[in-house]
Amino acid sequence: MGSGGWGTALALVLLENGHDVTLWSYTEAECAVLKEQRENPMLKGVSLPEGLKLTSDSSCVKGCGVVVLATPSFAVRATARALAPLLEPGTVLVSVSKGIEKDTSLTLTEAIAQEVGERCPIVALSGPSHAEEVGRQIPTAVVSASKDRSAAELVQDLFMNERFRVYASDDVVGVELGAALKNVIALCAGVCDGMGYGDNTKAALMTRGLTEIARLGVAMGGRRETFAGLTGVGDLIVTCTSMHSRNRRCGILIGKGVPAQQAVQEIGAVVEGYYAAATARALAQKVGVEMPITEAAYQVLYCGKDPQSVIVELMTRERKHELEDSWV
Ligand SMILES: NC(=O)c1ccc[n+]([C@@H]2O[C@H](COP(=O)([O-])OP(=O)(O)OC[C@H]3O[C@@H](n4cnc5c(N)ncnc54)[C@H](O)[C@@H]3O)[C@@H](O)[C@H]2O)c1
Known part of the structure; x- marks a missing residue:
C-alpha cells in the first residue's frame, strides 16, 4: 500500500x-x-x-x-x-x-x-x-x-x-524509534555538509546523535542494544552519508542558506526528518530526557535560527562525561 x-x-x-x-x-x-x-x-x-x-x-x-x-x-x-x-x-x-x-x-x-x-x-x-x-x-x-x-x-x-x-x-519500540529519529540526525548531517564542515563534525554528530536517540529510545521502553544494531547505528550511517537520503539533501540546502520550509519543498518528496524533529522534541520533553541535537534541529527548522549559532551553542554546552554513569 x-x-x-x-x-x-x-x-x-x-x-x-x-x-x-x-x-x-x-x-x-x-x-x-x-x-x-x-x-x-x-x-x-x-x-x-x-x-x-x-x-x-x-x-x-x-x-x-x-x-x-x-x-x-x-x-x-x-x-x-x-x-x-x-x-x-x-x-x-x-x-x-x-x-x-x-x-x-x-x-x-x-x-x-x-x-x-x-x-x-x-x-x-x-x-x-x-x-x-x-x-x-x-x-x-x-x-x-x-x-x-x-x-x-x-x-x-x-x-x-x-x-x-x-x-x-x-524490540518494536527500539526498531521504530531508531528508524524515525535518525532522519533528524541525517538532516543535521546535511546541514553540516552544506556549511562546508568536515568528517570530524559529522562523526561527532552521528555519535552524539545516536547517544540521544538511544537515551529517548530506552526511556520509551526500547532495548539499548537495538540502537547499536541495523535499525540504530546501521540506519544512521546509511542516511548520514548518502546522497540517496532526502533528509540529508534537504539539510545540505539548509546549510547553504535555503530557508527550511523552502528546502523541504525543493526536495519534492516526503522529508520525514523535518516532521520527526518536532515529534522527537515533544517526546523528549514529555519523558524528560535531554536531546540537545534534536533541540538544535528544531530551532533551525521551526524557529528560523541560524545553523552556525546553534552549532556554537552545542559546542559550548556545559562540560559532560561521555558515559553518563562515569565515576558514579
Ligand atoms: N525511499 C526509501 O529508500 C525508504 C527506505 C525505507 C523506508 N522508507 C520510508 O517509507 C515511507 C515511504 O517512503 P517512499 O520513499 O516510498 O516515499 P515516496 O514519497 O516515494 O512515496 C510515498 C507514497 O505514498 C503515497 N501517498 C502520499 N500521500 C498519501 C496519503 N495521504 N495516503 C496514502 N498514500 C499517500 C504517494 O502517492 C506515494 O506513492 C517513508 O516513511 C520513508 O521514510 C523509505
Missing part, C-alpha cells in the same frame, strides 16, 4: 521471491503512470515486471495474507483506518514507513494497532535500506520486529533472499 520508491522496491523483492503481489497507488494518476511506463519515476531504471499487479483500488487487500503499509508516516493511520474493514482477522500488517505520529507521538505500529485492533498481528520492517539500492538488487540487511514472534518470522521468510537479509527482533 503505497507505490513510492520504497513500496515499489519491496514489492519487487516479494515478487522475486515468488509471491503474488499487488502494488497499490494512492492516486489513479500514479497508478496510470506505472501501468503505462512499467517503471516508477522514484526508481529510475528499474522495470516493473508484468507479474506485478498494479491498482489504485484499496479493496485489493481483501483476502491478502500480508499487507505492507508503505505510505509517508503522516498517512499511515488514515490508510490503516481505510483498510481495517477490508482486512480478514489474522492478516499480517507490515509497517515499513519511518516516523512518529505528529499529533499523538505514537510509533506507527501503535497508530496502526489503534485502527485495526487486536485482529491483525503487526510487524515493523526497518533498517539501512535505500529503495534505489534495493531496486538495483544490492545486498541489504533489515530487521523484522514484532511482539508476535511468528509474525516477525513470517515476514522474515517472505522477504529473505540472497540479496535481502532479514533479522527478527521483539
